[in-house]
Amino acid sequence: MSARYLPLAGFALVLALLGFGIYWSQKHDPREVPSPLIGKPAPQFSLPLLDDPSRKIGTAELAGQPYLLNVFASWCFACRDEHPILMSDGTRLGIKLVGFNYKDEPADAKRWIAQFGDPYDVTIADYAGDVAIDFGVTGAPETFLVDAKGIVRYKYISPITPEVIATELLPRISILKKEAGG
Amino acid sequence: MSANSPGVAPFVSVLIALMLMLSTFAYAIDPLPFKDHAEELRFQALAKQLRCLVCQNESLADSNAPLAADLRRDVFEQIQAGKTDAEIKAWLTARYSDFVLYDPPLRPGTWLLWFGPLLVLIAGGAAIFGVVRRRAKAAALATAPARAASDVEDDW
Numbered sequence: 001m002s003a004r005y006l007p008l009a010g011f012a013l014v015l016a017l018l019g020f021g022i023y024w025s026q027k028h029d030p031r032e033v034p035s036p037l038i039g040k041p042a043p044q045f046s047l048p049l050l051d052d053p054s055r056k057i058g059t060a061e062l063a064g065q066p067y068l069l070n071v072f073a074s075w076c077f078a079c080r081d082e083h084p085i086l087m088s089d090g091t092r093l094g095i096k097l098v099g100f101n102y103k104d105e106p107a108d109a110k111r112w113i114a115q116f117g118d119p120y121d122v123t124i125a126d127y128a129g130d131v132a133i134d135f136g137v138t139g140a141p142e143t144f145l146v147d148a149k150g151i152v153r154y155k156y157i158s159p160i161t162p163e164v165i166a167t168e169l170l171p172r173i174s175i176l177k178k179e180a181g182g
Numbered sequence: 183m184s185a186n187s188p189g190v191a192p193f194v195s196v197l198i199a200l201m202l203m204l205s206t207f208a209y210a211i212d213p214l215p216f217k218d219h220a221e222e223l224r225f226q227a228l229a230k231q232l233r234c235l236v237c238q239n240e241s242l243a244d245s246n247a248p249l250a251a252d253l254r255r256d257v258f259e260q261i262q263a264g265k266t267d268a269e270i271k272a273w274l275t276a277r278y279s280d281f282v283l284y285d286p287p288l289r290p291g292t293w294l295l296w297f298g299p300l301l302v303l304i305a306g307g308a309a310i311f312g313v314v315r316r317r318a319k320a321a322a323l324a325t326a327p328a329r330a331a332s333d334v335e336d337d338w
Contacts, residue, residue, distance in 0.1 A: 006309075031238055036279045103248065129252050136277040138235035138249060 033138050035155040042069075042144070042152050043134035047124040050101050050109055057124055059150060066176040067096040068169070069144040070120070070160075071132065073104040074112035076140040082159035086119035089165050095173055099123030102132050102140050145169065147176050214258045225258060228267055232257070232274065233282050241284065 037043075046058030070086065072079040090097050099120035101109045106125060113123070126132050135144065138157070145154040154172050156164060216222040226243055232253070234245035242250050242257070253274070260270045274282045286292050 033235055033281045034279045036276060129249070133249075133252060133256065133277060136279075138278070 032157055033136070035136055035152070037136055037144075037152040038155060040152060041150050042146050043131065045131040045134065047126055047131055050099070050106060050113075050123040050125045053106070053125070057122060062096070062098065062146070063150050064148055065096060066145070066147045066173065066180070067098050068093060068173075069098045069100050069135075069146060071100045071102045071135075071137055071140045071142040071144075073102045073140045074108040075104065076102075078159045079141045080116070082141050083116045083119070085160055085162060085165070087117045089162060090119040092165065093169060093173060094177070096121045100132070101125040102137060103127065103129040145172055145176075148180050214254070217262075221261065224267075225261055228257060228261075228270065229254060231284055232271075233284055235278055235282065 042059060044059050046056045046060070049055045049057060072082070086097070097120050099113075099118075099122070101123055103126065106127070109123075109125065129137075141159050143156045143160055144152055147153050153176065154168070156168060160169070214222075214225070216225065229243035230241045232242040234240045234242050234247055234250040234253075236247035236249050237245050240247075240250075242253055257270055257274075260273065265273075271283060280286055286295060288296055
């Protein structure tokens with residue numbers, strides 16, 4: 001092969017690079033903010049219950065068993081798509097489902113839950129959004145899987161679908177249950 | 183001389199252009215009680231280096247997203263508490279990863295990002311250097327007696 005094909009080879013290289021870029025951006029959302037919390041302890045928090053602001057629940061009360069923390073809000077349109085899935089498939093998860101009401105008016109959130117149903121074992125309200133910032137929440141819905149030791153094991157951004165439950169959540173939850181059993 | 187006369191029109195358009203340019207310095211700033219102007223400048227310089235996580239093409243200084251307002255308030259409070267810019271950035275990256283910084287930090291994982299362009303420049307420079315040297319040699323041989331002509335053909 002003579003050197004006259006060198007520019008062609010260079011062009012092919014650039015083409016391959018661009019092609020890989022397109023392929024990569026279709027598999028990965030470039031806007032998705034990676035969570036530095038994975039593998040680290042969940043931030044310490046204690047937040048009032050949505051139903052009863054005089055009672056507080058936090059890291060201390062939730063420790064000892066794995067739980068799924070689901071960030072939602074009545075102002076969040078995508079949460080409306082997610083909610084029926086949590087209603088129908090929430091019990092399939094087999095772990096505690098904690099609702100995290102994010103920067104929401106309590107009255108709106110309560111009405112929303114009354115209207116669409118309550119899939120949560122317990123719902124806490126972060127009116128100011130401070131705890132959400134500690135969790136690195138950028139919006140709703142977002143979902144965190146926290147293990148019995150309080151370590152964040154997984155984060156999912158955007159609405160949960162039955163596929164996400166089957167392929168992402170259930171395998172990880174079964175690992176957590178094995179860890180708890182062993 | 184009216185404002186429409188040719189002598190004034192360029193000045194008016196320059197003035198309008200300047201005003202439009204200055205408008206980009208308008209920030210989505212909440213009325214934060216800064217101690218002094220220096221502190222405000224420091225806050226704005228820092229907020230410009232931080233990405234809004236919601237509208238990701240906007241800096242924390244520009245964004246009107248509620249989360250950006252919350253984060254601006256947190257940054258402001260940490261400035262009040264005497265934290266350095268590096269400490270504030272570390273606080274944010276612990277929550278939102280390096281994504282929150284417009285300038286990615288320099289470490290082994292980002293070497294290719296920072297020095298990749300330099301590598302491409304060196305590779306391109308080397309390629310051009312090689313081509314030029316070969317052509318110069320070919321030209322020198324072409325002017326030389328015809329016995330070298332076949333070698334030149336092989337070279338290209």
